[in-house]
Amino acid sequence: MREGVLAVLMVFLSVQATMAGNFPISEDTETCLACHRSLNPGIVADWERGRMAKITPRAARSMIQKKRRVSFGEVPEKLAGVSVGCAECHTLNPEKHGDTFEHDGYQVHVVVTPEDCATCHPVERQQYSENLMSHAYGNLQNNPVYRDLVNSVNGFQSFEDMKTTYKMPDHETDADSCFYCHGTVVKVTSMETRDAAEGQMSFPVLSGWPNQGVGRINPDGSKGACTACHTRHQFSIEMARRPHTCSECHKGPDVPAYSVYTVSKHGNIYAALGKGKTWHFNTVPWTVGKDFSAPTCATCHVSLIASKAGKIIAERTHRMNDRIAWRIMGLIYAHPRLKSADTTLVRNKAGLALPTELTGEPVMKYVIDAREQDSRRKTMKAVCLSCHSSGWVDGQFARFENTIKTTNEMTRTATKIMLSAWEKGAAKGLAQKDSIFNEAIEKKWVEQWLFFANSTRYASAMVGADYGAFANGRWYMSKNIQEMTDWLEFKLNEQK
Numbered sequence: 478m479r480e481g482v483l484a485v486l487m488v489f490l491s492v493q494a495t496m497a498g499n500f501p502i503s504e505d506t507e508t509c510l511a512c513h514r515s516l517n518p519g520i521v522a523d524w525e526r527g528r529m530a531k532i533t534p535r536a537a538r539s540m541i542q543k544k545r546r547v548s549f550g551e552v553p554e555k556l557a558g559v560s561v562g563c564a565e566c567h568t569l570n571p572e573k574h575g576d577t578f579e580h581d582g583y584q585v586h587v588v589v590t591p592e593d594c595a596t597c598h599p600v601e602r603q604q605y606s607e608n609l610m611s612h613a614y615g616n617l618q619n620n621p622v623y624r625d626l627v628n629s630v631n632g633f634q635s636f637e638d639m640k641t642t643y644k645m646p647d648h649e650t651d652a653d654s655c656f657y658c659h660g661t662v663v664k665v666t667s668m669e670t671r672d673a674a675e676g677q678m679s680f681p682v683l684s685g686w687p688n689q690g691v692g693r694i695n696p697d698g699s700k701g702a703c704t705a706c707h708t709r710h711q712f713s714i715e716m717a718r719r720p721h722t723c724s725e726c727h728k729g730p731d732v733p734a735y736s737v738y739t740v741s742k743h744g745n746i747y748a749a750l751g752k753g754k755t756w757h758f759n760t761v762p763w764t765v766g767k768d769f770s771a772p773t774c775a776t777c778h779v780s781l782i783a784s785k786a787g788k789i790i791a792e793r794t795h796r797m798n799d800r801i802a803w804r805i806m807g808l809i810y811a812h813p814r815l816k817s818a819d820t821t822l823v824r825n826k827a828g829l830a831l832p833t834e835l836t837g838e839p840v841m842k843y844v845i846d847a848r849e850q851d852s853r854r855k856t857m858k859a860v861c862l863s864c865h866s867s868g869w870v871d872g873q874f875a876r877f878e879n880t881i882k883t884t885n886e887m888t889r890t891a892t893k894i895m896l897s898a899w900e901k902g903a904a905k906g907l908a909q910k911d912s913i914f915n916e917a918i919e920k921k922w923v924e925q926w927l928f929f930a931n932s933t934r935y936a937s938a939m940v941g942a943d944y945g946a947f948a949n950g951r952w953y954m955s956k957n958i959q960e961m962t963d964w965l966e967f968k969l970n971e972q973k
Contacts, residue, residue, distance in 0.1 A: 500531050505583065506562030512581075512674075513563065520710050527711035529561035534597055543762050543781070543789065546714070548600035556596065569593045575696035576665050576681050587681060588663055590695040594703050604795040611701040612818045613692025614660040619821045620830045622913075626923070627655050629914035643915065652685060658726035660690030660702065691726070715758035718775040720747065727774075730928040730949055732806050734774065737932070737941035744941070746771035765790065765863045777860055784863065791860050800857040802850040803881060805934040809926045810837045810888055811881045813844040814853070827907065835896065837889045873940070880937035880945070884930040887954045891925040894918070894961045903968035918968075921961050929953040 502510075514521050524530050528546075535557040537547045556565055566589045571577040574586035591611075595602035605611050617623050631646035631654050646654075652661050663685040670677050685693075689702040689709075705726075706717040716722050724735035738744040750756065750770055757768040762783040769776065776782060778800060781793035791800065798814050805811045810833045815823065823843045825831050833839050845853075854874065861870045895918055899906035904916045913919055928949055936945030944950055 500560045501533065501558060502562055503559040503564055505564030505568065506559070508581070508583075509563035509567075524562070524710040527713065529712060531560065533558050533560055537597070543783070543787075546761055547597045549597050552597060561597070566593055569596060570697065573697040576663075576683060578668070578679065578681050580678065580680075581675070586696065587683065588686075588696055589704075590697050590699045591701045591703055592695070592697050592699040601795045605701055605703075607818055608796045609798060609815075609818045609820075610691035610705075612820070613658070613690065614656065614662070614694055614700070615692065616818075616820045617655060617659045617692075622830050625912050626914050627651065629912060629920075631655065643912075648684070652688065656690060657688070658690050660693030660700075661685030661688040662694040663688060663696055665696065713759075714761070718758045718763070718773055718780060719751075720744070720773045723774040731931060733932050733935050733944060733949065734939070736948075737935045737939045737944045738774070739941075740943055741939050741941040743771045743773075743939070747773060762789065762793075771864075772860070777857065782860060782863065790863050791856060798853070800853055800860070802845075802853040802857070803878075804832075805881065805938065806931045807927070809833060809835070809892070810839075810885045811930075811934060812839040813846075813850050815843055816845055817843070835892055837885055837892075877934075877937045880934055884933050884954070887951075887958065888926045888930050890958055891922050891954075891961055894958070894965055895922045898965050898968070901965075901969060902972070903965055918961055918964050921957055921964070925954060925957050925961075929957060 510521060534547060534549070534552045537545065538549065538552070540546075559565065564583070567585050567587075568583055569589075570593060571584035571586060573592065574588070574590075576588055577584050577586045579585075591602045591605060609616070617627060628643065628645060631650050632643040633646065634641050634643055661684075663683055665681045666684045667682045668679045669682050670679050683696075689704045691702060691705045692700055693702045694700060695702075704712075706722055707713060708716055708722070720735055720738055726732065727734035728736055739748070751773075756770065760768050762781040763769065763776070764783050764785055765776075767785055778797050779794060780791070782790040784790060794800075798818075801814060803811055804814050809831065812833050815832055817823075820832070821830055823830055823832050823840065825834050825840050827835060829835075831840075832843050858870050858874065861873070865873075895904070895906075898904040898918050899908065904918050905911035906913055906919075914923060929951075932949035933945040933951055933954065936942055936950060946952065
């Protein structure tokens with residue numbers, strides 16, 4: 478009984494100290510700050526502005542359930558009563574980190590990983606590990622189809638004797654391109670000695686660094702980077718909730734989510750009103766109609782959403798597909814979401830690591846069933862219904878799923894043209910064990926689904942109509958089919 482009262486008192490004192498602005502900083506973090514305030518003032522200033530510098534894990538855990546931003550049951554006593562600073566993150570789990578090195582008497586690692594963040598955020602880490610994003614590196618690098626696509630994009634080309642040849646891209650080019658967002662493999666290649674104010678010091682040299690891609694393979698073996706959304710060293714929930722953060726990887730023609738959002742009605746409301754004092758991006762839970770007036774990416778896919786009456790509309794999740802029934806981007810055809818986030822496990826009848834056949838039929842063994850699709854659809858609709866009537870929402874979803882059908886059909890038409898080119902010898906394909914991405918008709922085929930069909934589906938899902946019409950939308954799908962047909966006719970006439 479006495480111990481229980483003492484524990485409650487400790488929590489109360491911790492919360493009071495936090496509210497009073499007295500943030501207890503550990504001696505270890507004070508040691509870090511003594512040097513890094515002058516060496517890296519921007520990093521320290523960001524950390525000081527962040528929430529983790531201003532609250533202890535014990536105080537964070539004392540919040541009522543729906544207001545908590547942490548999910549641990551117990552945290553080590555050494556960490557519970559101090560703010561989360563340099564040492565609390567960069568000296569955690571040193572035995573697991575391949576990048577751990579001796580630094581001023583401490584065992585320090587450079588890369589803070591989801592495994593480290595799991596000390597206070599275990600539920601979020603577990604959810605993220607089951608998320609497509611955490612497998613983004615492997616799904617690109619270890620899927621032969623998509624590795625071939627990467628080579629065709631990043632490879633160096635030369636022209637001799639009226640022919641172009643490809644040379645494999647180097648690691649730095651990949652890291653500066655596709656793997657900037659998908660993530661790199663970060664590992665220690667050597668140690669180097671540098672001159673410092675305190676004398677010579679040794680530091681690890683990392684390959685695949687810098688990188689904060691969503692599927693980064695870390696030196697402790699974990700996958701992902703929380704800093705892709707909660708950028709160092711402030712780790713702001715506001716930043717993760719604003720659409721600009723998502724735009725870093727979801728803006729181009731292959732994943733035009735942000736571009737579509739900016740021209741949608743939701744994006745219009747955000748641009749006009751979202752920077753005013755009536756919008757609050759730091760509150761938990763996030764209350765619709767009180768904290769914000771139109772959704773951002775996080776509203777629909779991640780955040781804990783509540784009504785003004787306190788009813789939970791959608792639970793917070795870091796498994797981004799929890800509210801998504803369809804996969805609409807990145808793959809040849811839109812299809813029901815995969816059961817596993819690891820797409821390298823998938824094989825279609827042709828032996829390709831694809832969840833659909835080249836003719837569009839989903840490989841049912843690997844995708845979620847109709848019941849699970851309906852459950853996810855209802856979860857997403859609940860968010861929509863907080864602002865719209867059921868008639869509006871049902872109509873929008875019906876329109877979107879019709880767009881999935883029509884864009885898949887337009888992609889199927891383009892695929893038939895390409896298959897015909899392979900069969901008639903106008904291009905080399907699977908039968909010749911050639912790349913399926915290195916000839917003109919194949920590149921146009923890729924544009925049909927990777928750019929134009931994707932754009933049309935995003936426009937339908939997010940109500941950004943022009944991107945489904947003329948800005949990489951239906952016009953370009955139609956135009957592309959005609960150009961593929963003309964190309965094939967030209968090549969076949971050339972063979973006569």
